[in-house]
Amino acid sequence: MVWLLRYCKRCDRYTLKQVCPICDGPVKIPHPAKFSLDDKYGKYKLLMRRVLKKDEEESEIG
């Protein structure tokens, strides 16, 4: 499972998309590239779950 959380500094927003869904700008990966779901980055797990939901809701609107 590939899941890389990305962050747009301009919009202060997390997304799973390659570019920011708000401003179409570049996004960065806010966590280490290599880490498993079992390690200490539990907060990113939680964050990603929320971002996933948010992205889905927004794509329904469009």
Ligand SMILES: [Zn+2]
């Ligand atoms: Zn943005």
